[in-house]
Amino acid sequence: MTPAQTTRRHVLVAIALVWALVCGGLGWATRSAIQLDSFEAREDQRRTDEVRMERALARMEAEIAPVLYPERARPYMHFRSYYIATEARYRSDSSDASRDILVASPLKDYRGPDWILLHFQVSETEGWSSPQLSSEARFALPAGGIPAPVRPREAAPENWFAALQERYTAPMLEQVLMETLIHSGEVEGLSAAGPRPDAAPDAESGVRTAAAESARRAERLLQMQREIHPASTCEPELVAMENLEAGSGQVLYNRETGACVQVYAPLMTPVWLDLTQDGEPMLALVRSASVETSKNCTLQGVLIDWPKLARELTEQVRDIFPEVRLKPLLPSEMAASATVRGRLHTIPAKLVAARSPPVETWGLSSGLIGGLAVAWGATLLALVAITYGATKYLTLAERRMQFVAAVTHELRTPLTSFQLYSDLLAEMPQESAEKRRHYAGILRAEAARLARLVENVLSYSRVEETAPNLRLAPTDPSNILEAAAAATAEPCQKAGKELVIENHCPRETRIETDSQFVVQILTNLVENACKYSADASDRRIWLSAAPGPGGSITFEVDDAGFGVAPKDRRAIFEPFRRGTSEQGRRAGGVGLGLSLSRYWAQSLGGVLQLKRSSRNGAHYSCFSLTLPSAPRQC
Structure with missing residues (x-):
């Protein structure tokens, strides 16, 4: 391989390395820019989805909060068909008439949203009751026995009341409320009620053990609700006991019968109840109300038609999320979903909406496309210019070498002729005139050839100048x-x-x-x-x-x-x-x-x-x- 070929190879290798390094670095930068742009696009999309989610949640909360918050704080005495009014007075002498007058509960003629099925209360001493239903309602067909396709149309409040009696007792409902409070994360250091490790009960102590266990559950549940909703009211003991159906046999007569005692009726807690055979949960608002001097508590609640409420809420946000549903959050899921995306504050449910389609990798912003186009264009233009300049310089260098070689070769011939014929003329005898003229003609021709060569070179040198x-x-x-x-x-x-x-x-x-x-x-x-x-x-x-x-x-x-x-x-x-x-x-x-x-x-x-x-x-x-x-x- 000649030195010129070696030089050309080295120059081409150097140019290739420059191309590889520059294009590789710019390619890496382009990939990083595309990833960053895609990340920003996904973040923008996520923020947009979050804003849409917040709008949907706010709309749902605005729909149900005006109904559910008053229900959660409903006075405890409304859950009896007739209750004693504490402020009643005789017109004649303005004396206390509370014990002689019963007031009908406003729930007897309740007219609310059609997704509120009924109000109820239950205790171990008095059993189940509802101010909206008669005593015969307990004999109705439970709603769980009605086929699911026709249940929304055929199931009446009596059927749902019968389902409550069939599926839950007061202790079972207490357990559901307690588990919900524990898993909601609002109380700490408490666990579900369970039997104490006492000695094995015999037949004589069974009744006493059950009563003591019920009292412990009531006390524990009351403590939990006090931590969350510490508010209470003070009413005459007998009035409070009567209105709560707490049971006269459990009264602690440490005070006069007309003395004012604390009545604890906190805000209701949303819980999920299993009332059907198909496993579809029903929503209820439940609380444990109790009198300070009573060992037991009364559970009060509102049963809500969850499928109907879910349909109404999702219809409210169809313009925001065409594909959306509400998923109940069971007690075991509440702690993990405390900060989950789409959780409602009023009820334990989560809004599940179809996310926006993911951003395509090559769905780049116009600004990035323009910037990359300019960067690549300028870089490639610079590389092409460098390559062109290097190759032109290399070609020019090779041409100069060829020119030098050609001129040297062309000069050697006339110079050799000059040297040869000059020597011949110097050694030639004087009488050889014919040969002298012949050699002189050759010298003249070589001189003309040399003159043309020099003239061509000089002419070319003047081409770029003048x-x-x-x-x-x-x-x-x-x-x-x-x-x-x-x-x-x-x-x-x-x-x-x-x-x-x-x-x-x-x-x-x-x-x-x-x-x-x-x-x-x-x-x-x-x-x-x-x-x-x-x-x-x-x-x-x-x-x-x-x-x-x-x-x-x-x-x-x-x-x-x-x-x-x-x-x-x-x-x-x-x-x-x-x-x-x-x-x-x-x-x-x-x-x-x-x-x-x-x-x-x-x-x-x-x-x-x-x-x-x-x-x-x-x-x-x-x-x-x-x-x-x-x-x-x-």
């Missing part, structure tokens, strides 16, 4: 052909070529140009034809002139050689470039003739090009010079 000094004058194409024939007569004779002149221009044809430059161009073309068609069997070279379009004149130089390879049609007009054929390599020269000729042609306002020959089997051997009739000086 424009040629044109001397435009009207002339006849025949004069140009004759001058070119005279200038190329000796090269044609040495190459054994016959120059055929053809003038197809009318006699009166005139053009305004610099004849010297035109003759120089044609001379270069004819000399090239002599060199590159040396092996052609047809020894003719055609130099012709013919009228062209728009009053122009076209000069052509054609030969019978194999012409220029198609791949070299453009390269041969570049400086220091010659054809890649074997004939081109053997012809010699520095590769400046065609480059200078095209430059001079352009300076004259003309065009020099290579085309297929009509005489030579369509080979690329015909050079055409087209000049305007009156060019502008460039």
Whole structure:
């Protein structure tokens, strides 16, 4: 491998490394930018979903809060069909008439939302009751026995009341309320009630054990509710006991019967009850109300038709979430879902809505696309410019090396001839006049060749600095052909070529140009034809002139050689470039003739090009010079 090839390989490897490093780094930055943009898009989407979720929850809360909050705080005495009014007075003497007057509960004629089924209360001493139902309601068919498809239409409050009696006792409902309070995280350090590790009960102590256990549960439940809702009211003991149905047998007579005692009736807690065979839970608001002097408690509550309430709430937010449902949060799920997305505050349920479709990886923002396009465009443009500059510099360096080699080679021949024939002339006898003239002619020819070489090099060096000094004058194409024939007569004779002149221009044809430059161009073309068609069997070279379009004149130089390879049609007009054929390599020269000729042609306002020959089997051997009739000086 030559040093030039090694240098080219090193330069190309360095360029490839630069491309790899820059594109790799920019690719990594692009990937990071895309990931960041996707993350920001997902965050924007999440924030949008959160805002939509908050709107939906606020709308649902606004729908149910005005109904449920008054129900949670409903006075305890309303759960009896008739209760004792503590502030009643006789009109005659304004004495206390509370023990003689019963007031009908406002719940007897309750008119509320259709998803509130009934109000109830239950205790171990008095059992189940509802101010909205008669005593025969307990004999109705439980709602759980009604088939699910027709249950919303057929089940009446009596059926749901019967289902409550069938499924739950007072201790069981206490247990549900206690578990809900514990798992809600609002109380700490308490656990569900259970039997104490006493000795095994016998038949005589069974009743006492059950009563004591009930009292312990009531006390524990009361303690839990006091931690959450510490409010209480003070009412006469007998009135409170009667209104709560707490049972007279459990009264602690530590005070006078008319003494004021504390009645604890906290806010109700939402709980889930299992009242059907298909496992669909029903919502209820339940609390444990008790009198300070009683060992037992009374459970009061409101039963809610959860399927109907859920449908009404979801319909309220269909415009926000087309696909949405409400999922009950059971006691075991409450602690884990304390801060869960979509949880309602009023009831233990979670709003489950279909999320927005995930952001596509390539769903990039317009700003990022524009920024990446500019970054990649600028980077690729810079890399292309660097690559182009490096390759052009490398090519120029190679051409300079080729130029130096070619000039050195071209100079060696005339200098060697000078040295040889000078020595011969110095040693030749005086009487050999004929040989002297022959050697002097050879020296003159080599001097002319050396002068042309130097002139070409100097002309090329002036190309980039100054424009040629044109001397435009009207002339006849025949004069140009004759001058070119005279200038190329000796090269044609040495190459054994016959120059055929053809003038197809009318006699009166005139053009305004610099004849010297035109003759120089044609001379270069004819000399090239002599060199590159040396092996052609047809020894003719055609130099012709013919009228062209728009009053122009076209000069052509054609030969019978194999012409220029198609791949070299453009390269041969570049400086220091010659054809890649074997004939081109053997012809010699520095590769400046065609480059200078095209430059001079352009300076004259003309065009020099290579085309297929009509005489030579369509080979690329015909050079055409087209000049305007009156060019502008460039």
